[in-house]
Every structure is written in structure tokens, then in C-alpha cells.
Amino acid sequence: xxxxxxxxxxxxxxxxxxxxxxxxxxxxxxxxxxxxxxxxxxxxxxxxxxxxxxxxxxxxxxxxxxxxxxxxxxxxxxxxxxxxxxxxxxxxxxxxxxxxxxxxxxxxxxxxxxxxxxxxxxxxxxxxxxxxxx
Amino acid sequence: xxxxxxxxxxxxxxxxxxxxxxxxxxxxxxxxxxxxxxxxxxxxxxxxxxxxxxxxxxxxxxxxxxxxxxxxxxxxxxxxxxxxxxxxxxxxxxxxxxxxxxxxxxxxxxxxxxxxxxxxxxxxxxxxxxxxxx
DNA sequence: TTAATATACGACCGATGTAGTCCACTTTCA
DNA sequence: TGAAAGTGGACTACATCGGTCGTATATTAA
Ligand code: SF4
Ligand code: SF4
Numbered sequence: 469x470x471x472x473x474x475x476x477x478x479x480x481x482x483x484x485x486x487x488x489x490x491x492x493x494x495x496x497x498x499x500x501x502x503x504x505x506x507x508x509x510x511x512x513x514x515x516x517x518x519x520x521x522x523x524x525x526x527x528x529x530x531x532x533x534x535x536x537x538x539x540x541x542x543x544x545x546x547x548x549x550x551x552x553x554x555x556x557x558x559x560x561x562x563x564x565x566x567x568x569x570x571x572x573x574x575x576x577x578x579x580x581x582x583x584x585x586x587x588x589x590x591x592x593x594x595x596x597x598x599x600x601x602x
Numbered sequence: 603x604x605x606x607x608x609x610x611x612x613x614x615x616x617x618x619x620x621x622x623x624x625x626x627x628x629x630x631x632x633x634x635x636x637x638x639x640x641x642x643x644x645x646x647x648x649x650x651x652x653x654x655x656x657x658x659x660x661x662x663x664x665x666x667x668x669x670x671x672x673x674x675x676x677x678x679x680x681x682x683x684x685x686x687x688x689x690x691x692x693x694x695x696x697x698x699x700x701x702x703x704x705x706x707x708x709x710x711x712x713x714x715x716x717x718x719x720x721x722x723x724x725x726x727x728x729x730x731x732x733x734x735x736x
Numbered sequence: 737t738t739a740a741t742a743t744a745c746g747a748c749c750g751a752t753g754t755a756g757t758c759c760a761c762t763t764t765c766a
Numbered sequence: 767t768g769a770a771a772g773t774g775g776a777c778t779a780c781a782t783c784g785g786t787c788g789t790a791t792a793t794t795a796a
Contacts, residue, residue, distance in 0.1 A: 513744095572639050608756095
């Protein structure tokens with residue numbers, strides 16, 4: 469099916485929440501979890517992935533938390549998704565895990581049109597940046 | 603993740619295969635399965651769903667099989683997908699299973715932009731019909 | 737120095753969905 | 767009448783998903 473994972477949704481909600489704060493202000497995972505009723509541990513994982521991919525910056529220790537690592541305009545939604553979903557970010561297997569992973573690749577007659585659809589979707593996500601959803 | 607199921611891919615390959623034949627010609631599930639190396643039983647299920655939704659017509663008994671039920675131009679890809687995937691055809695839960703199924707719906711801040719993305723994707727699939735992928 | 741608060745990370749679990757298989761049944765035609 | 771075809775349900779193995787738990791580490795306020 470075509471479905472965003474909850475992790476991605478939580479990530480979008482969280483990073484948007486951070487973006488609504490004055491630039492540089494630090495927000496804790498707990499605050500976000502409480503605000504939206506998101507499981508704290510799960511949200512933490514998501515924020516850690518966003519941190520590792522450089523979209524947000526973490527501050528450890530007491531009075532720590534997260535802040536945006538760049539201006540919202542420079543954070544397209546596509547980057548948020550790919551930061552959270554490791555592989556599997558394409559609508560078909562051959563486009564994300566490689567052609568040889570699909571057993572019917574050589575005779576498949578639909579990969580060409582689906583590649584166009586994929587490009588369409590990618591464009592939709594990469595042209596939308598964080599500043600547009602706050 | 604955003605991924606088409608194998609059933610949908612098989613359905614697309616199959617219905618496209620049928621569409622390449624002269625109009626009205628009957629194709630068996632076995633022929634399609636053999637041609638593309640798709641598991642026969644699984645393909646049968648998919649073809650049955652396409653039949654129930656009226657996209658293809660089945661002919662039972664010996665020398666039976668499947669043929670298109672309408673001209674290819676009148677079969678948008680979106681219909682093929684929704685015929686095979688029952689529910690879960692939206693990128694987020696609240697758009698396909700209803701708002702109250704998501705625990706954070708009332709405080710969710712991203713449903714509005716994601717609804718736009720959904721509309722974008724739907725348009726991509728509904729404007730593409732079978733005649734364009736043969 | 738220490739206690740409190742916060743992130744980092746990996747292991748784990750149950751529920752659900754996916755891909756595929758199996759089998760019994762019905763329909764149709766040669 | 768029997769072979770060939772679709773119909774339909776149950777079933778399995780596996781992967782993923784959503785979520786939880788425990789522990790380690792970093793930072794800072796007291
Ligand atoms: S080759 Fe065809 S069937 Fe295989 S993953 Fe790509 S689009 Fe799907
Ligand atoms: S309400 Fe928000 S979090 Fe819930 S399914 Fe819709 S978009 Fe996702």
C-alpha cells in the first residue's frame with residue numbers, strides 16, 4: 469500500500485513543532501511527546517535519526533533538547549522522509565533496493581511508467597519544505 | 603514507507619498484458635503467470651479482484667480466461683490500485699480509515715499539507731490510464 | 737561533587753500486513 | 767464425461783511496524 473509510516477508522521481509533527489519556536493530555541497523530546505500525545509521513546513528514536521542526518525541539532529544533558537540545524541526553507545520534506553526511512557523510500561522495490569532484487573525485473577513491463585510516477589512523487593516531496601507547513 | 607504492494611504490481615503487469623492483445627481476446631491466468639514468472643495462485647487472486655470491480659471480464663470453464671471489460675482509455679491506474687488494495691490507499695491513516703482512527707488527529711498539525719500531497723498523488727494515478735502504459 | 741535531567745542506543749515484543757501456498761469447489765466446453 | 771479453467775477460503779512463513787524497556791552517557795544546576 470502507499471502509506472507513510474507513523475515514524476515519518478511523528479517526525480514531521482516534531483520538526484514542525486521545533487520550527488514554530490524562535491530560531492535557536494531548544495525543545496525537549498518530552499515537551500513534543502506531551503504536546504501531541506506521541507509515545508516518548510518512539511519519538512526519541514525519530515529525533516535521533518533526524519539528528520544523525522543533520523536536519524536538527526541535539527544538545528545533551530540537563531537543559532538539553534533539539535533545535536533546527538538549518539533554516540526551515542532549506543529542509544525539504546523529502547529529506548525528512550529519507551532520514552527516517554532507511555531504504556524503502558520508493559514506490560517499487562527495483563527503484564530503492566536495486567533492479568536485481570526483483571525476480572521479474574527483466575520481463576517487467578511497468579517499471580518505466582512507474583518510474584515516472586516515482587519522479588512525480590519525489591518532486592512533490594522535495595519541492596515542499598519545512599517553511600511551508602508551519 | 604511508500605510502497606506499492608506486489609499484488610498491485612502483478613495486477614498492473616497482468617492487465618497491461620491483456621490490453622496488448624486484440625480487443626476481446628481471452629487470456630488465461632496461467633499464460634500471464636508463465637510469461638512473467640508470477641506465482642499463479644497469487645495472480646489468480648488479483649485477477650479475481652479486478653473482475654469483481656468490473657475492470658476485466660472473466661470467462662469460466664474450459665477455454666475461459668480474462669478480457670478487458672472496457673476500452674483501455676477508460677481504465678485509470680487509480681482504479682486498478684483501489685480494486686486490489688481494499689482500504690489503505692492513502693498516504694496517511696486519517697484519509698483512508700477516517701479521522702477518528704488516529705489517536706493524535708485533533709492535535710495533528712501536518713494533516714492539512716499531507717492532504718495536498720495525497721491529492722497530488724491521486725491525480726498522478728487517476729490521470730494515467732491503461733492506454734498510456736501499453 | 738553530586739543529583740537531576742536530558743539524549744543515545746540497542747534489544748525486545750506483540751500486532752499487523754505481505755507474499756505465497758494449498759485445497760476443495762464450480763463452470764464450461766470438447 | 768473429463769480436462770481445463772476461474773472462484774474462494776484457509777493457511778503459513780516472514781517482514782515490518784508501532785511501541786516498550788533498560789542502560790549508558792552527557793551536561794548542568796545546586
Ligand atoms: S521490476 Fe517491475 S515488478 Fe519488479 S519492483 Fe520494479 S516495477 Fe515492481
Ligand atoms: S491525523 Fe495526522 S498523524 Fe493522524 S493519520 Fe492523519 S496525518 Fe497522520
